[in-house]
Amino acid sequence: MTILEEILREKEQEVSRLLAEPVAQTSQANAVRPSLFGSIKKAKQLQVIAEIKRASPSKGIIHETVNPVQQAEIYERAGAACVSVLTDTSFFNGSFEDLKAVAEAVRIPVLCKDFIIHPVQIDRAAAAGASVILLIVAALPDAELNALRVYATALGLEVLVEVHDADELNRALEAGAQLIGVNNRDLRTFQVDLARTEEVASVFPFHSGRVLISESGIGGIADAQRAAKAGAGAVLVGETLMRSESPEQTIRSLQVDLGGSGQ
Numbered sequence: 001m002t003i004l005e006e007i008l009r010e011k012e013q014e015v016s017r018l019l020a021e022p023v024a025q026t027s028q029a030n031a032v033r034p035s036l037f038g039s040i041k042k043a044k045q046l047q048v049i050a051e052i053k054r055a056s057p058s059k060g061i062i063h064e065t066v067n068p069v070q071q072a073e074i075y076e077r078a079g080a081a082c083v084s085v086l087t088d089t090s091f092f093n094g095s096f097e098d099l100k101a102v103a104e105a106v107r108i109p110v111l112c113k114d115f116i117i118h119p120v121q122i123d124r125a126a127a128a129g130a131s132v133i134l135l136i137v138a139a140l141p142d143a144e145l146n147a148l149r150v151y152a153t154a155l156g157l158e159v160l161v162e163v164h165d166a167d168e169l170n171r172a173l174e175a176g177a178q179l180i181g182v183n184n185r186d187l188r189t190f191q192v193d194l195a196r197t198e199e200v201a202s203v204f205p206f207h208s209g210r211v212l213i214s215e216s217g218i219g220g221i222a223d224a225q226r227a228a229k230a231g232a233g234a235v236l237v238g239e240t241l242m243r244s245e246s247p248e249q250t251i252r253s254l255q256v257d258l259g260g261s262g263q
């Protein structure tokens with residue numbers, strides 16, 4: 001069984017639990033935030049989606065004691081386009097409480113980074129103050145991918161659709177995705193390879209106005225430049241920021257010029 005299959009099995013149980021609990025709206029539910037798509041689209045520098053990541057299946061504990069509010073405030077000060085919050089508890093030690101606390105602290109877009117298979121998870125994300133949700137093509141049959149995207153959009157959320165290769169890109173496009181992330185991490189071997197971004201970028205319909213984001217394994221300026229050169233308008237960065245002594249400087253160093261090669 002792959003790690004994704006394991007996570008999805010756990011998510012089915014989580015969905016049953018969530019369906020049995022009332023959704024508590026927070027003060028940040030429906031807060032107006034800038035559009036992530038819009039800010040990437042108009043940017044002249046590579047944008048950074050900065051992640052709160054306490055732990056992961058591939059690395060174990062990364063920064064268990066992080067204060068998500070302080071970390072998110074640093075990200076916002078450094079000009080991050082969005083804060084990504086991992087809300088899965090079983091595999092990433094995250095929570096919807098982290099998401100809610102971050103959404104109350106920052107004004108930039110907030111991404112609920114989870115493994116979404118059911119509308120109730122989208123309700124939770126919205127109630128906790130997210131303005132963007134993630135849908136993973138590898139985790140969803142076409143009909144559900146489309147239905148969940150439509151559901152989230154109707155709630156006023158933006159949807160980042162994650163792919164791993166050109167076939168999944170086609171499925172994302174069929175489902176109407178506008179914000180598309182390429183995850184550089186192989187979910188079977190955990191190996192990260194920016195060639196995945198380059199491979200998908202080589203067939204990406206940039207002319208259609210869609211936005212490409214390179215996710216995972218961004219370790220420094222050289223990786224940011226490589227993603228930008230491939231045509232990415234943004235990178236999603238977790239571990240590097242969580243381990244950085246100065247996440248602010250690290251973010252600024254990744255905001256490389258797109259030099260006309262971007263979106």
Ligand SMILES: O=C(O)c1ccccc1NCC(=O)[C@H](O)[C@H](O)COP(=O)(O)O
Pocket residue numbers: 003004051053056057058059183185187190215216217218236237238239240
């Ligand atoms: O990070 C993992 O080990 C992982 C394993 C299985 C599924 C997803 C996983 N990560 C989620 C993410 O997409 C990353 O947190 C995100 O792209 C940032 O990656 P990184 O900058 O490499 O921490």
